[in-house]
Amino acid sequence: MNTNQAWSQTQNRIDSLKRLLAHTPPDTNRTRILLQIGQQYYDNYNVVRKSRSSSNIGDVHNLLDSAIGYARQVVNLSSGTKQLSQQAQALYLLAKCFSFGESYDSTRTFDYYQQALKAYQQLGDKPNAAKVLENWADLVRLRVGAKKAMPLFMEELAIQQSYRDTAIYYTLERIGVLHHMMGNYQPALQAYLQSLRLAEQSKNIGYQIDINGRLADIYELLGDYERAITISHKRLRLIRSQRGIESINYLAGQYNILMILYQKYHKPYLARQQALTIIELTRQDPHQKSLPLTTYLAESYVVLGRYELAEPLFKHLLPLYEKPKNLSGLTDIYKHLGELYWLTKRYEQAQYYYQKALAASQQGRFPDKTVSLLRALFKIDSAQGHLRSALLHFQLATAINDSLFNQTKNRQFEELRTQYETEQKDKDIRLQKQQIQVLSQQQQLQNQQLLQDRLVRNSVGLGALMLLLLLGLTFNRYRLKQRSNQQLQHQHELLLAQQEQLQTQQTEIHHKNQHLQRLLDEKERLLKEIHHRVKNNLQVVMSLLNSQASYLSDRAALSAIQQSQHRLQAMALIHQKLYQTEGIARIPMADYIEEVVAYLRESYELPQPIGFDMQVEPIELDVTQAVPLGLIINEAITNALKYAFPKGRSGTISVVFHWLRPTTFELRIADDGIGLPPDYDPAASRSLGMTLIEGFSQQLGGELSIRSQAGLTIVLTFSEHQLTALGSPTDYSYQ
Known part of the structure; x- marks a missing residue:
């Protein structure tokens, strides 16, 4: 339906309401109809404005003027508590109408928002009051700035908390965005994390995808690339779980984010892996003309x-x-071209595009991008020997960066100073209240003292008579108390002796515990050192095999040495994980499998594109199970890379490792290659690779199945600590 058709239908509804209005007396029903007509004009204005087309409709602003006129009639006619609801709606409509284009008037707009909020608060309508604050805050953020919008969002949050709004995480996200814009990264991070926790409780997957993206941006700005990468992988899993949004552009964009993060984290081989995945995704796009997808492909x-x-x-x-x-977008494209020419040592072209990117960045007021571009120009000038220009670009970059840093620090200092002054005033008020309370207590004490003095004077005579009796009783009590004190002194000495004996025993136990802890720490350090040395020794053996390979010309011998190197690398990675992690017997299999696959992929460097589909759950295995499992993965992927895709054939290798049951795991390695020959029997095979796979499967006590249908699929099912006679929980070997 086009804009003209939509307006025609709206006009019919408005005409119908106007005919009804002509026969309605001035009561609540009349104000309700007036409000409906104004709302119809406003809704149609929004449709026309968003479509950017107003042909055959007349002046678009006439729609907005009509909405304003009917809303004002409602405000003028509605009076008393019975029509307060219609008045609140009309005030809210007026506030929204005056928020646009030529009709925008900050004074009138904010005043109408304030009146609408007050009316809804009088009605006790908290959801609508929160909605008014949300729209008001968004307008202030756009028209005035983030700092002025923050109190409105905080008031909205307080109202939502009072009636336990289930969608409160949207407001927390907006508060985080404001802190993000103002450079307050820690409060922004706290707001995002709280928003994500509530979104996870409500199981809103689509929103979790958005908020995880914002969290990754914050961690990247803070330089915590490891957490940014972890959250980006989590976001990728969420995207894949939502089939409705699993478009090629969406997935390629997330892989592009991971590619950039791995570059900044100095893991180039993982960045290249993301780039290859993006290229594979572009081949699946039937059009291959999407603007974002083309950008991701070029960056890859x-x-x-x-x-x-x-x-x-x-x-x-x-x-x-x-x-x-x-x-x-222009700044980014010019910057990409400048970087490309810089990498290919075409300095004049690089300088030309960096200068154009700098001009676009300064025009768009992107200070962060301006700093990076000035630093790039500094490098180009230095490479060309233009020292004066290089110095100028370096000084400009430093000045802008220092300015941004000082603005953030000054703002945070001002907020801290305001908070300190507020706390000091509160403290002074509390001190004054305490002083007043002390003076009141002193007055009460003085009055009580006067009463006591009067009582003393009256009782002096009676006290003199009682004194003699008290003296006698006191002497008797003194003798009894002296005997009791002697008995208590004896008991006290016995208790002291017992306490000294207990303290001596506790000291001995403490020394023994310290000695045991030192022995335990020493054992752990020794185990880590052993794993380190085993890893180094395996690397030495790999170097020796590499040296030996340089003297061989027989392809079979060279292949055997290469496969031995791959097996040694798989075992060396295990020991590397053991001495790098806090624990000394548990291996995080997700990182380990990812590094084994990346190593094998780079080792073979096949000319055709081979994609990898990694679906590995966060599982930790005992070292006695991680070693044989890693060697099985090494053998299976090596065989796939060598034999599954002959004559330049492309394809995909998938690696799946997940729980079947709480203590049972399944490893599935599959490819869509040529598969096994029809007459090939894996059970009767004498090849070393197949023998190793079967042997290590038996060592794991697992069930191994090999199927050759539309490629080759290897499935291994095993349980935790389900080892055969080849290994035990305390002993393993590389056989």
């Missing part, structure tokens, strides 16, 4: 060093950003 080629493929893609994107004058 740069990471892989395929500059000749990246350059035409970036140049294809330039007019798509130049025509709508998208300054942020």
Whole structure:
């Protein structure tokens, strides 16, 4: 339905309401109809404004003026508590109408929002009061700034908490965004984490995807790339769980984020893995003309060093950003081109595009991007020997960066100072109250003292008569108390002796515990050192095999040495994990399997694209099970890379490792290659790789099955600590 058709239907509804209005007396029903007509005009204005088309409808602002006119009639006619609901709705409608374009008036808009909020509060309508605050705060954020919008969002949050709004995490996210914009990263992080926790409780997967993206951005800004990568992988799993949004653009965008994070985290081989995945996704796109997808593909080629493929893609994107004058996109594209020419040592072209990126960044007021571009120009000038220009760019970058840093610090200092002054005033008020309370108590004590003096004077005579009797009784009590004190002194001495004996025993126990703890720490250090040395020895053996390979010309011998190196690397990674982690007997299999696959993928360097589908749950295994399992994975993937895709055939290898039951695991390695020959029997095979897979499967006490249908699938099912005679929980070997 186009805009004209929608307006035609709206006009019919408005005409119907106007005919009804002509026969309605001035009561609650009349104000309700007036409000409906105003709302119809406002809703249609929004439709026309968003469609950016107003042909055959007349002046778009007439719609907004009509909505304002009917809303004002409701405000003028509604009086008393019976029509307070219609008055609140009309005030809210007026506030929204005056928020747009030429009709915007900050004084009137904010006043109408304030009146609407007050009316809803009088009605006790907390959800609508929160909604008014939400729209008001958004307008203030856009028109005035984030700092002025923060109190409104905080008031909305307080109202939502009072009636336990289940969607309160949306408000927490907006508060986090404001802190993010103001450079207050720690409060932003706290708001995002609280929002994510509530969103997980409500099982809103779509929102969890968004808030995890914001968390990853915060951690990246704080330099915590490890957490940013972990959250990005979690976001990728959530995206895959939602089939409705699992589009190629969405997935490629998330892999692009991971690629950039791995580059910053100095893990180039993992960054290249993400780049290959993006390239594989673009081949699945039937159109291959999406603007974001083309950008991701070009960036992937740069990471892989395929500059000749990246350059035409970036140049294809330039007019798509130049025509709508998208300054942020233009800055990024110019920067990508400058980086490409810098990497290929074409310094003049690199300087040209970096200068254009700098101009777009300054026009768009992107200070963070301006700093990075000035530093890039500093490197180019230095490489070309233009020292004066290099110094100028370096000084500008430093000045802008210091300015941003000082603005953030000054703002935080001002907030701390305000908080301190407020606390001091509160403290002074409390001190004054305490002083007043002390003076009151002193007055009461003085009055009580006067009463006591009067009683003393009256009782002096009676006291003199009683004194003699008291003296006699006191002497008798003194003798009895002296005997009791002697008995108590004797008992006290006995208790002291017992306490000294107990303290001596406790000291001995403490010394023994310290000695045992030192022995335990020493044992753990020795075990870590053993694992370190075993890993180093395995690396030495790999170096020796590599040296030996340089003297061999027989391809079979070279292949055998290469496979031995791969097996040694799989075992060396186990020991590397053992001495790098806090525990000394548990291996995080997700990281381990990912590193084994990356190593094998880079070792073979096949000319055709081979994709990897990794689905590994966060499982930790005992070292006695991790070693044989790692060798099985090494053998299976090596065989797939060598034999499954002959003659340049492309394909995919999937690795799945997950729980079947609380103590039972399943490893599934499959490829879509040519599979096994029809007459091949894995059970009768004498190849070393198949023998090792079967032997290690028996060592794990697992059930192994091999199927050759549309490729090759190896499935191993085993239980935790279910070891055969080949191994035990305290002893393992590489056989």
